[in-house]
Structure formats: structure tokens, C-alpha cells
Amino acid sequence: MKKLSRNKKIVIVLLLGVLVIGAAMAYPLLRPYAPPNQSNQTNNQSPEETEASETPDTSKPEQPETPVKEYELITENEKYKIRREPDSNNYTITLYAIINRPEQHDQYHEQLREYKQEALQYLQSNGVDASKLDITYDPAEAKDL
Secondary structure, eight states: OOOOOHHHHHHHHHHHHHHHHHHHHHHHHHSOOOOOOOOTTGGGOOHHHHHHHHSOOOSOOOOOOOOOOOOEEEEEOSSEEEEEOTTSSEEEEEEOOOOOSGGGHHHHHHHHHHHHHHHHHHHHHTTOOGGGSEEEEESGGGGGO
């Protein structure tokens, strides 16, 4: 077997050292999280109970409950959506008017007016008297148009 020169031996040793150090640094990042072990003698638990208590809780974190409003979708199209709360006269009309630039503000309000009128006409054509309803508009500024 041929003898390796001194420079080649140094390069090989350095490469192996870098590989070992890199693996040692990457190991904690690649292994799954394990909580610190607790002593089996705590609370005089059996090994099964201790193992169960050491198992990390993988359930979803508790989030505050936000009530989701139930509603009945009456209709939806590219201009508006009409929803009604069950067993009530509370309606929500969402208008899909679009504003892209501040100078379009007047056109935006005209579009809101038009879509609001179409939504109210839809209700009227389906036998609903809008004057007897509690209607919430989204956006809220449509209420006074």
C-alpha cells in the first residue's frame, strides 16, 4: 500500500473532525423533544403510572371559546350575501363593493348604494318586508346610504 503524504493525512483528519463536530451539533436539532425524566420514586407511583405521567401532552393548546353565530344563508353572489339568524328577524347583508384607491371613494359609495338596493330588492321579490327586519350591514357604513 502506498504511503499517504503528511498533507493528505492532515486533510483527512480535519475532514473527519469537522464531520464529527457537525454531527454532534446537529444531533440535538434532529432528535424529537424529550422532557426531562422524573424520578420513579416521586409520589410512589408504579412504573406504568410514571411512564404515563411523563408522556408529553400533544393535545391542542386551550383556546378561548368564541361563539360561532349560527345563520342561514339566504343568497350569495358577486355583489352581496344575505344571511339570517335562525328563528329571528335578524339579517346580515354583506356588500362586496370594491375600492382600490382613495380617489375612488365616491364610486365605492355608489357601488355600495347599488348593491344594497339590489339586496333589498331580492328580499322584497321573495316576499320579505325589509322594513320589518333588523338588518346589520357589512361594511357598517352602508347602513346610512
